[in-house]
Amino acid sequence: MVKKSKNTYDNDSISSLKGADRVRKRPGVIFGSDGLEGCEHSVFEILSNSIDEAREGFGHKIVITRYQDHSVEVEDFGRGIPVDYNNNEQRYNWELVFCELYAGGKYNTNSAESYEFSLGLNGLGLCATQYSSEYMQVEIHRDGLCYELEFEHGENVGGLKKSESSRKQSGTRIRWKPDIQVFTDIDIPADYYRDILKRQAIVNNGLLFVFRNQTDKGFETEEFLYENGIEDYVKEIAGDTALTSVQYWSTERVGRDRPDKPEYKVKLSVALTFSNRVKCTEYYHNSSWLEHGGSPERAAKQATVSQIDAYLKQNGKYLKNESKISFSDVEDCLVLISSSFSTQTSYENQTKKSITNKFIYEAMTDFLKHQLEIYFIxxxxxxxxxxxxxxxxxxxxxxxxxxxLNLKKTLSGNMDIANRVQKFVDCRSKDISIRELYIVEGDSALGACKLGRDANFQAIIPVRGKILNCLKADYDKIFKNDIISDIVKVLGCGVEVKSKANKDLSMFDLNGLRWNKVVICTDADVDGFQIRTLILTMIYRLMPTLIEEGYVYIAQSPLFEINTKQKTYFAYSESEKTKILSELKGQKFTLQRSKGLGENEPDMMWLTTMCPDTRRLIKVTPTDAQATSEMFDLMLGDNLQGRKDYIAEFGADYIDQADVS
Incomplete structure (x- = not known):
């Protein structure tokens, strides 16, 4: 026998996946992913079949149960899946439905017995989910009989079992556990179910979804129901912020995607309003949320921009030579939910997150333009x-x-920043891993730090007085402030604007940061603390990532200087002063309040504040970002009453630090 090399590629090298392996070994092909997202989509495949039944008028309720062992159960009250012998196919229907890809009851869209508008189209979902399960248990009630099936790892166990049904209602109950051998994660969070069931309730008027979530305390139950569908949802989103009344429009059209393609039916529904507080655009097709949009989204963009632009032109609302509106301008005040159904649908892929039907785009564009024109009149x-x-x-x-653009022009470029920023003193090294920037208080501190620093890796920029409060000022005012713009220039990383209204201002790039440490260095008095807080506030609002990534430090200045014949001691707090004095009992010493930064001799500045071996730096960390944010807002924001209340309650704790006489 000739042993083949592992590099051999011949006629025997080609193989094909068969049976359950077609899904189990390549789940991403069917479900879009072999991770949690794919596992979630397998659940939606089963749910969609029950939704299709209910939409055809069979069943008014669907119950979904999430068990603690990661198994899932979907129960509907429709007609029940046909599972007995199929004379046309010469096989049992349960074999076709549960064990055969591309088999189902939704291909013949012209049949009176078929689904008119179906979420499931390809006959993949139920079989693929069964193939990808550790086990699946099926119970079907129809024609007065109860049918039971069981599968393990994609294989049937025990065939079809039939018995008399004790239930009056027909329907299907399927419980299965996604297989961890197929998916890398099967722990589907409860919020996924809440989100998807709410969305399905929105686009399936009057259909009740019951979610049962098993916990240590038993089953928690939630219900999702929108009697008027997307119209109620738009009202819920807009609340009392709506500028206009909620409009609901619907129509049905017949057309084709191409002249040589067959005609199909489309049902369109749109609910919308406008608001200056909230915005939301969501598109659904055959009750599937089109997360990536496609034809309906393109239609909504085209129609709204076209009609609002026409209105602005006809009524002379544009200024002379003013540019045309864009969809982003409309979208910022638009709450629009569309729900469309069609007898033929072209999805981008099996996960159904976008559709590509040309006729749906054309029909919806024309429909929306017409309705908006009438609405405006x-x-x-x-x-x-x-x-x-x-x-x-x-x-x-x-x-x-x-x-x-002005900000980018001002703050970026390859020019020498030492020539562009007044009084900035750069260091010699270009090695970012050692470069330090000291932001110091005043020109006098600049002089002392300049003479006391290690010029190889320490640079200095002075802050002249108290800078702008960045929590109160708007962005235009902030970026016109010379001190702030100088600091941003020197830092080199730009700004990150976390605001929907001003997101276009964001130009942050951490790779552009020119420093390994950014050290805030102010006097240890009330004015110094306030300047330090204002600088921190600026960084917190304009470039919070610097704090999150640990680049920002505070240089702790000593409060007291204690001199003996042999040594000089520095105390950074009252308790340290007391401890040092207790250790110097019997020795002669002099005690004095430490001088301000600008009054220090260069060697003293180096020793106390700049020498890496002797200085004390406090790293500013976001250990409690929410608490930091709330305190900044309280102390420096517009909540005057809150600030008064805080001072009244806690002011006594800080009275010793107050600079009053």
């Missing part, structure tokens, strides 16, 4: 509000973009 006051808000959004966006 019949509701001139609301049309005026919409036009005004869209123009506000547009002009704000353009202003933010102009500010961003």
């Amino acid at each position: 019949e509701n001139p006051m609301e049309a005026g509000k919409i036009a005004e808000q869209v123009l506000i959004n547009k002009r704000s966006r353009e202003k933010a973009e102009k500010t961003r």
Whole structure:
């Protein structure tokens, strides 16, 4: 026998996957992923079959149970899956449905017995989920009989069992456990079920979804029901923030994607309103949430921009030479939910997150344009509000973009920053891993630090007085402040603007940071503490990542200087002073309050504040980011009453630090 080399590639090298292995060894092909997302999609495949039944008028409730052992159960009250012998196929239907890919009851869309609008199309979902399960238990009630099936690792166990049904209602109950040998993670969180069931309730008017979640205390039950579907959902999103009334429009169209393709039916429903507080656009097709949009999303963009632009032009709302609105301007004040159904659907892939039907795009674009035109004519006051808000959004966006470009021009570039930033003193080294930037208080401290530093790796920039409170000021005012813009230039990493309204200003790049340490160095008095807090506030608002990644430090200045003949001691707190004095009993010493940074001799500045071996640096860490945020907002924000209440309650704790006489 000739032993083949592992590099041999011949006629015997080709093989094919058969049976359950087609899914078990390549789950990502069917479910889009072999991870948790794919496992979640396998659940949706079973749920979608029950939804299709209910939409056809068979069953008003679907019950989904999440068990602690990661198994799942879906129960509906439809007609029950046909599982007995199929004369046309000469096989049992349960074999076709549970064990045969591309087998199902949704291919013949012209049949009176078929589903008119179906979420499941390809005959893959039920079989693929069964193949990818550790076990699956099926109980079907129809025609007065109870049918039971059991599968393990994709293989049937015991065939089809039939008995008299004790239930009056027909329906299907399927319990299965996703196989950890197939998926890398099967611990589907409860929030996934809540999200998907809410979405299905939104687009399936009057269909009740019951979610049972097993915990250590038993089963927790939640219900999801929208009697008026997407119209109720839009009202829920907008709440009392709506600028206009909620509109609901629906229609049915017949068409084709290409002249040589067959005609199919499309049912379109859209609910919308406008708001200056919230925005939301969601698109559903055959009750599947189109997370990546596709045809309906493109139609909504085209129709809304076209009609609102036409209204603005017809009513002279644009300024002279003003540019046209974009969809982002509309979207910022739009709450729009669309739900479409079609007898033929072209999904981008099996996960059904986007559709590509050309006719659906054309039909929805035409439908929305027509409805918006009528709506604007019949509701001139609301049309005026919409036009005004869209123009506000547009002009704000353009202003933010102009500010961003100016800011980028101001803060970036390869010019020597020492020549661009007044009084900035750079260091010699270009090695970012050792470079340190000291942000110091005032020009006098600049002089002492400049003479006392190690010029090889320590640079200095002075802050002249108290800088702008970045929690109260808007971005335009912040970036016009010379001190702040100088600091941002020197740091080199740009700014990150965590605001929906000003997201275009964000230009942060941590790789652009020119320093290994950013050290805030101020006097140990009330003014120094306030300046330090304002600098921290600036960094916290404009570049919080520097704090999160541990680049920001505070240089702790000594409060007291204690001199003996042999040695000089520095105390950084009252308790340290007391401890040092107790150790010096019997020795002559002098005690004095430590001088401000600007009054220190260069060698003293090096020893106490800048020498890596003797200085004390406090790393600013986001150990409790939420608490930090709340305290910054309270102390430096607009909540005057909250600040007063805090001072009244805790002010006595800080009275010793107050600079009063």
